[in-house]
Amino acid sequence: MSDLVKSIRSGDPRSLAKAISIVEREDSAAEAILAELYASTGKARIIGITGSPGAGKSTLVAALAKHYRKLEKRIGIVAVDPTSPFSGGAILGDRIRMAELYTDRGVFIRSMATRGFMGGLAKATNDVVDLLDAAGFDIVLVETVGVGQDEVDVIRMVQTNVVVLVPGMGDDIQAIKAGLMEIGDIFAVNKADRPGTDKTVTEVTMMMSLVEEHGDWIPPIVKTVASRGEGIAELESALDKHAQYLAASGELERRNRERVRIRIETLLKEKFMGRLIGGALPASDYEKILDDVLRKRNNPHDAAESVLTRVQF
Amino acid sequence: MSDLVKSIRSGDPRSLAKAISIVEREDSAAEAILAELYASTGKARIIGITGSPGAGKSTLVAALAKHYRKLEKRIGIVAVDPTSPFSGGAILGDRIRMAELYTDRGVFIRSMATRGFMGGLAKATNDVVDLLDAAGFDIVLVETVGVGQDEVDVIRMVQTNVVVLVPGMGDDIQAIKAGLMEIGDIFAVNKADRPGTDKTVTEVTMMMSLVEEHGDWIPPIVKTVASRGEGIAELESALDKHAQYLAASGELERRNRERVRIRIETLLKEKFMGRLIGGALPASDYEKILDDVLRKRNNPHDAAESVLTRVQF
Numbered sequence: 001m002s003d004l005v006k007s008i009r010s011g012d013p014r015s016l017a018k019a020i021s022i023v024e025r026e027d028s029a030a031e032a033i034l035a036e037l038y039a040s041t042g043k044a045r046i047i048g049i050t051g052s053p054g055a056g057k058s059t060l061v062a063a064l065a066k067h068y069r070k071l072e073k074r075i076g077i078v079a080v081d082p083t084s085p086f087s088g089g090a091i092l093g094d095r096i097r098m099a100e101l102y103t104d105r106g107v108f109i110r111s112m113a114t115r116g117f118m119g120g121l122a123k124a125t126n127d128v129v130d131l132l133d134a135a136g137f138d139i140v141l142v143e144t145v146g147v148g149q150d151e152v153d154v155i156r157m158v159q160t161n162v163v164v165l166v167p168g169m170g171d172d173i174q175a176i177k178a179g180l181m182e183i184g185d186i187f188a189v190n191k192a193d194r195p196g197t198d199k200t201v202t203e204v205t206m207m208m209s210l211v212e213e214h215g216d217w218i219p220p221i222v223k224t225v226a227s228r229g230e231g232i233a234e235l236e237s238a239l240d241k242h243a244q245y246l247a248a249s250g251e252l253e254r255r256n257r258e259r260v261r262i263r264i265e266t267l268l269k270e271k272f273m274g275r276l277i278g279g280a281l282p283a284s285d286y287e288k289i290l291d292d293v294l295r296k297r298n299n300p301h302d303a304a305e306s307v308l309t310r311v312q313f
Numbered sequence: 314m315s316d317l318v319k320s321i322r323s324g325d326p327r328s329l330a331k332a333i334s335i336v337e338r339e340d341s342a343a344e345a346i347l348a349e350l351y352a353s354t355g356k357a358r359i360i361g362i363t364g365s366p367g368a369g370k371s372t373l374v375a376a377l378a379k380h381y382r383k384l385e386k387r388i389g390i391v392a393v394d395p396t397s398p399f400s401g402g403a404i405l406g407d408r409i410r411m412a413e414l415y416t417d418r419g420v421f422i423r424s425m426a427t428r429g430f431m432g433g434l435a436k437a438t439n440d441v442v443d444l445l446d447a448a449g450f451d452i453v454l455v456e457t458v459g460v461g462q463d464e465v466d467v468i469r470m471v472q473t474n475v476v477v478l479v480p481g482m483g484d485d486i487q488a489i490k491a492g493l494m495e496i497g498d499i500f501a502v503n504k505a506d507r508p509g510t511d512k513t514v515t516e517v518t519m520m521m522s523l524v525e526e527h528g529d530w531i532p533p534i535v536k537t538v539a540s541r542g543e544g545i546a547e548l549e550s551a552l553d554k555h556a557q558y559l560a561a562s563g564e565l566e567r568r569n570r571e572r573v574r575i576r577i578e579t580l581l582k583e584k585f586m587g588r589l590i591g592g593a594l595p596a597s598d599y600e601k602i603l604d605d606v607l608r609k610r611n612n613p614h615d616a617a618e619s620v621l622t623r624v625q626f
Contacts, residue, residue: 031614038612253607260606260613267617268589269582272624276581280626293573294566299351300573301344304580311585312625313593 005036011074011136013108020110023127026120034127037134042256044076044133045243048142048155050183051164056190058084060164060226060235061141062098067232069106073139076132077101079111080125080144080154087111108132122153123266126259129157155183157259159252160242162186162235165204167196181207184219186238192223192231217245280310318349324387324449326421333423336440339433347440350447355569357389357446358556361455361468363496364477369503371397373477373539373548374454375411380545382419386452389445390414392424393438393457393467400424421445435466436579439572442470468496470572472565473555475499475548478517481509494520497532499551505536505544530558593623 007015023030049057049064058079065075079086085098086109101107110132112125125142132140144154155161163184189200201221208219220238224231246252277286289307292298298306320328336343362377364370371392378388392399398411399422414420423445425438438455445453457467468474476497502513514534521532533551537544559565590599602620605611611619 035612035614038606038614039609042609257603257607260603263613264603264606264616264620265586267613268620269586271617271621272585273578273582275621275626290570290573290577293351293577294570296352296355299348300576300580301348301351303577304584307577307581308584308588310626313588313623 002033002036005033008033008037008131008135009040013105016108016131016135019131020128023131024112024124026124030127034130037130040134041130042133044129044137045139045160045239046129046133046142046158047139047239048144048158048161049164050144050155050161051190052145052166055164055166056226057081057143057164058086058098060162060188060190060224060232061086061143062101063224063226063229063232064141064235065101065107066229067236068139069104074106074137075108076129076135076137076140077107077109078125078128078132078140078142079109080121080142084111084143086143108135108137122157123263123270125154126157126263153262157262159246159255160185160239162188162239164188164190165200166191167194167200185217185242186219186235187221188224188231188235189221190224190226193225197223215251216249217242217251276307276311281307315346315349318346321346321350321444321448322353326418329421329444329448332444333441336444337425337437339437343440347443350443353447354443355446357442357450357453358473358552359442359446359453359455359471360552361457361471361474362477363457363468363474364503365458365479368477368479369539370394370456370477371399371411373475373501373503373537373545374399374456375414376537376539376542376545377454377548378414378420379542380549381452382417387419387450388421389442389448389450389453390420390422391438391441391445391453391455392422393434393455397424397456399456421448421450435470436576436583438467439470439576466575470575472559472568473498473552475501475552477501477503478513479504480507480513498530498555499532499548500534501537501544501548502534503537503539506538510536528564529562530555530564589620589624594620 004015004019008019019033022033049061051057058081061077061079065077068075077086081087101109110128112121112128129140129142142154142158161183163181163186165187167189187204189197189204201223204221220241222231222235222238224235226232243252246255277283281289286307289298289303293300293303317328317332321332332346335346362370362374371394374390374392378390381388390399394400414422423441425434425441442453442455455467455471474496476494476499478500480502500517502510502517514536517534533554535544535548535551537548539545559568590596594602599620602611602616606613606616
């Protein structure tokens with residue numbers, strides 16, 4: 001085992017930061033490190049915190065992290081949301097509120113925001129989650145807006161997903177219809193000291209009755225005021241119940257298996273395209289094929305079929 | 314050429330609807346139809362209309378469609394947004410406002426919402442856009458929330474993308490930061506009779522100065538009140554200018570080429586996985602490989618590598 005891998009497993013934060021940088025750069029060393037560390041993963045609980053900017057996700061993440069610290073848990077925070085204070089994108093007041101987390105050795109914070117909008121975010125995020133897991137963090141909180149191609153892939157790979165809402169946002173409820181409803185294992189109505197909280201709770205409950213497949217788990221709705229730490233113990237209790245449900249129902253096994261399947265298929269497609277284009281299909285041939293389709297001398301389906309004749313299955 | 318393909322090319326709405334159903338079902342006949350029709354595509358202008366639920370996208374789409382109808386253009390509308398009135402998901406007032414479009418033979422409306430949240434939405438949407446294009450529609454308007462994995466893929470494939478905002482939604486501006494800013498070729502501040510319109514325009518202008526790569530096109534900001542048809546002529550004029558810019562700058566060619574590349578790569582990956590799993594890699598072998606990774610007897614990277622030894626490049 002390499003020295004780097006050894007010191008990550010011992011929880012050394014500098015080695016962890018170094019490995020994360022290697023993964024983010026998509027350095028050729030990244031695959032070897034991840035492969036070596038893989039056997040040490042699978043112990044962390046991976047929790048997604050998803051919701052619109054302004055819903056107070058980061059404050060909720062911070063409150064939850066502080067709560068878990070009191071229980072002596074080591075916490076990893078991965079911010080996929082570029083507007084998160086953890087990504088440096090927010091107002092000063094928020095950053096000050098987060099300050100004590102930054103000086104706590106039991107907390108490791110990483111923003112994925114600098115990767116930009118497109119390309120490989122889900123894979124990189126999952127690799128970082130694996131590194132934190134292997135480094136012995138008990139709980140990894142992944143903060144995401146839930147907007148965009150890769151983000152939904154990120155959400156599909158967490159074990160429990162908390163959808164954060166705020167009262168009085170009709171649009172939020174609409175957005176739920178559009179998808180968030182189906183991905184929430186727990187709903188947190190944050191800023192629950194605001195008017196309209198009960199209305200939001202009712203709306204979510206109604207919406208939930210329209211979602212067909214819940215399995216045996218009925219997503220609880222927890223009211224929180226994260227900025228004052230209110231409702232955080234209740235949220236932790238809901239998270240705990242969900243973890244028990246996942247383990248007892250076989251759903252954890254199913255989700256982990258799905259996660260493994262997505263990872264392998266992503267790698268397969270990536271490696272396939274890597275070996276194909278520039279390999280079996282020289283770049284100049286590929287550009288010629290694109291030209292032919294662009295000029296309507298060929299169509300995408302026949303072009304793909306002809307490329308595949310260069311590969312033997 | 315098959316009779317179905319012939320009657321689609323002649324613009325017969327029933328044949329078009331039939332072909333769309335075949336594409337949506339992922340019927341094996343779909344590929345042949347799309348391949349045969351492909352040479353007839355490339356004439357339509359494909360415009361994306363993206364924004365949060367509640368921003369009034371559908372009303373804007375309807376107003377724009379009516380405007381183009383006066384110019385004798387044939388209009389295709391593809392609603393990817395499940396909350397859109399075009400998807401049947403909205404309040405009665407909206408649906409009544411859309412009624413005249415439904416009885417107009419020069420307008421064809423299709424909702425992609427029934428496909429659900431995951432899987433192949435971008436591909437299916439693009440296939441439907443191709444069918445409308447081949448059937449001779451001059452303009453295809455694609456309405457999308459811009460949330461979710463596939464939707465961003467849809468947006469990447471339009472020629473011009475209009476991002477719709479409403480005044481007084483700080484969260485919207487945040488969401489722009491998170492990505493919409495980079496995909497907007499034109500911004501429409503809708504419901505511009507509301508207070509806060511000028512503030513929103515200023516915020517978008519400021520945000521835009523932060524986006525680094527615009528090329529030579531500076532996205533215009535158009536104020537609209539779609540429900541009263543206000544600002545629609547200005548929006549059409551901005552769309553027209555963008556079309557001219559795309560053609561003159563070579564950007565249209567670049568976007569079309571990128572679209573072709575995405576389509577071919579999507580097909581390649583799909584066909585590759587289809588031939589691999591169940592073919593070169595029997596399903597039972599694949600489950601065994603997943604098991605090994607799940608039980609930490611192997612890691613995803615080595616698993617993917619070992620699968621690829623079954624394929625010859």
